[in-house]
Amino acid sequence: MTRAPHTAQPVFVLVRPQMGENIGAAARGMWNFGLERMRVVSPRDGWPNERAVALASGAGRLLDHAGLYGDLPAAIADCTYVFATTARSRGITVPILTPERAMAQARAILVNGGRVAVLFGPERSGLDNADIARANAVISVPVNPDFPSLNLAQCVLLCAYEFRRLADTTPPEVLDMAGTDFANLAEITALGDHLEEKLEQAGFFFPADKAQRMKRNLRQIWSRLPLTQADVRTLHGAFRQIARWAETKRADE
């Protein structure tokens, strides 16, 4: 994941957060995905908060630079679009978005020069209706209806993760070649020849009328496996050693 420019980020606002542990964990969740703009509104235990700093550990810098506000309007005054995270419907007319859709919208707003805030409520009760009334839209994480409660840090983590995922240039799948290359068809064929030769000696292709099909099935195993040159060398060595051992045993008899 490449480092994102500071300005093209949403600001995450913790509204009346309660426990320092959760604030610290929220900072970690943000910084795990390169988000660093935190604001805190009326934290229950004051500010700075030692427990938060302790739990934030390597993400402590976010707390050092977090904006501290006495109320929510002050914390979002400079923002042009506000998302409020909540679990339950509030009986107000408002768009309800998945984190994925919300962060895609956030990105579009940021690209166009807007300033985005995402609100997270106090651990016990969540955002109240007065808070949500100040938001343009609500984010609701699609959770198990039988167990819907996400804590503050988890909610922050998921939103931060989604924000990054949408712009992340990490390929979905990369093959770590660990210093080797894939074997080519000549090498695969030679491996197939080697095993076939040893198995022939060992009397494996029996009875004769099944021999051709057995050989073909074996060959096809090597075709299906994404063998590397290192794999091929290893397997050659294994077949040779087994044959050597068999010849030694036969010599002993």
Added chain:
Amino acid sequence: MTRAPHTAQPVFVLVRPQMGENIGAAARGMWNFGLERMRVVSPRDGWPNERAVALASGAGRLLDHAGLYGDLPAAIADCTYVFATTARSRGITVPILTPERAMAQARAILVNGGRVAVLFGPERSGLDNADIARANAVISVPVNPDFPSLNLAQCVLLCAYEFRRLADTTPPEVLDMAGTDFANLAEITALGDHLEEKLEQAGFFFPADKAQRMKRNLRQIWSRLPLTQADVRTLHGAFRQIARWAETKRADE
């Protein structure tokens, strides 16, 4: 989010997990997204684990039903495809997938009758190379290179979230109408007429040569806003009351 059938799920395997708090939190993270198949390999503090049960809280059922194994091979013996979560490259040839891609593959494998395991390592050191050598592929969460450490519960949460997200039928955006409907154009026009009438009385459209453009700008505000019938009623009431108040004041003068 609809309830998923039990069988079409990956099994999450905690390999040599250390602290009960983390095991409990992992259970919560799984059950938040409807995943309930947990296995535990050689937990450091034995099993069952009181701290795990306490932290799992509403997700305790997962611990009750978790399979307990003495080693990793036993825990994955019945699986046909194994993902190992890890932060760092291990110098072996293996596909490295984002959680998104891995869970998409997991789903495809499950749909085709395969059995999928996702491995999570001990909190301090993660999975070792012997563990990873038993996996078909590695999952690496695309984190901030300056702060890459995710804890066990966070990693479990993200994988569980991704597994559900890909199949979730929750619409990305839903508008909570809260018992009202959108106002139609006749209602919007009537609102525009009402405000224009009151502003005309108040002498707002001045000077005369700018009046038409000002009126048009105002109308266009109402066009851009997704007003509901409830909104329109509220605004009508607001304009009426302001006008009534102005007339009262003028009467006083």
